Each structure stands twice: as C-alpha cells, then as structure tokens.
Amino acid sequence: MKHLGTVLGSAICGALVFGIWPEMWKSYGIMGGWLAATVLISIAWFMNHWLGVIRNPDGRIWVDQGWAVGSAGVAWAMVRFGADFARCLPTLVLCLIGGLLAGWAATAVKKHLPAFQPAEEGED
C-alpha cells in the first residue's frame, strides 16, 4: 500500500500531460505548449514531489515524474494510434544518453560552483 501514491501520482501526471498538451498546442500553437507546461507540470510537481505522492525516501536516489510522462507518451501513442513500441527505441536511447551525460555533467560542474559548496564555518 505504500506504493499506491507512487502509481496514482504517476498515472495522473501522465494522463494530464497527454490528455491536455496535444490539444493545447494544436489550439494555441507554441504558446499553447508553453502554457500547458506551466499549468500542468506545476500542479503535478506540487502533488507528486513537494507533497511526495511519488515516494522518494530521504537519502535515496530521486525518482522523478519525468519517467511517468515518458512512459505515458509511449503508452498513449500505442493505444491511440496503434504505434509500434519498437519504433520508439532510437529516440528513447538517444534521450537517455543525453540524460546520463547531463547527470554526469551536472555533478562535474557542481563541484566548482560556489552555490553548491557546503557552507563555510566561521567566516570573518
């Protein structure tokens, strides 16, 4: 039961994104897409991550609702358009490579950024 929130929060986030975003951008173009992000991801983030409906225990690796948005996109297209799952793999692999590189780069860059250094003791 402790995982109920995780599954529900992910389902709602994925449903929000693909239930609203495509129509928003077809109705309002690029601004529609930007507005959809503003409206949907803010409330989904607040529910899933600030309030913690997606379970992320302290000291453990962060599991983001981005996974839910991604899998919702694949599932939505497969159900709605009969898209073939295997065809998502090239783009998916490239996105994951980009993500891995970014995680590594963020760690590397953070080591030298003053904003991320632990607070100094006893500064005069």
Add this chain to the structure above:
Amino acid sequence: MPEWLSTYNDSLGMHHAAMITTIFGAFAVAFTVCICWPKMVEAFGPAGGMACAAIIVGTFWVMNHKLPGFGIHPELITGEDGKTVQYGLIHQGYRMAAPWVDMGFAIACGLWFLGVIEARSGRGIANTIESLPRVGLVLLGGAIGGAIVGLSGFTGAELFGWENMAAPLFPGK
C-alpha cells in the same frame, strides 16, 4: 559532412543530424533541471518548484518538442515528400510513426544518474538497486495513465493532423 547530416537513416528512423539534436536537446533540459530545480526549491520553496515547471519545462518544451514548428497548424507541417517535418530538437522516429518519446525521460534519467553519482560513499550500488523498483512503479503508473487517455481514440475522437502516425487500432468511421 552536409550529405551525412541530411541523410535519413531508415533503420533508426531519423536523419543523422536529428540524432545529434536529440542528444543535445535531452542533455540541455536534463542539465538545467539538475542544476536549477533543487536550488529553486531551496531558495523559494514550493513556489520555486512550481515556477520551474513554467520556466524550465515550458521553455525547453518549445526547444525540444515544438510542433508543428510555426504558428498554429493542426495538420502539422509536411515537407516536399509529404512526410511530417519536425522542428523540435528531439526527433520522434520514423516520420512520427513511432510512439512519442518525451523529454521527461531525459530529465528523469539525468536526475536519477545524478543520484547514482552523488550517493553517499559506499551506498552507491545499494541505492541504485533500491531505486529501480520505484522507477518501475512510476513507469507503470505513467503507462496506465497514458493508456487510459489513449482509450479516447476508441470513442471516435479523431486527433486531426496526426495522419502520419501508424494506422489507428480502431476502424475508421
């Protein structure tokens, strides 16, 4: 070089140039989220997190996913060969016959890998293994949500302009 970039790779379903832009688009949004979002929350609390949704996700959506590219074109924009042209950096495969791959994958993967690298020493592998079922649950939940939303196709609600996607499962009217 220009010939190589503009070659469409049939087996992978995208142009060579698109492979480069996809990796970069994914990298850019994931890096920005990894660096900025935790600090925004630290500085501004939940309002900061919600602001990030607008500023980071919205703006990078425009760079990575903008379809149809310009203005309001419900029918998407087709090129000379009648196939959909993509203007975002993250190219969907096979002329958009592939399932939609969202930049959320890149963001989540970046944050995950950040956690793997920054885990307290000695806990790296244990934390990674602990995280995998939780990732699986989130993927499952998202798939359920997306699939249920996709069911609306069976009610006859045509999403016009997506003709280049594979044939719908439900028979045409």
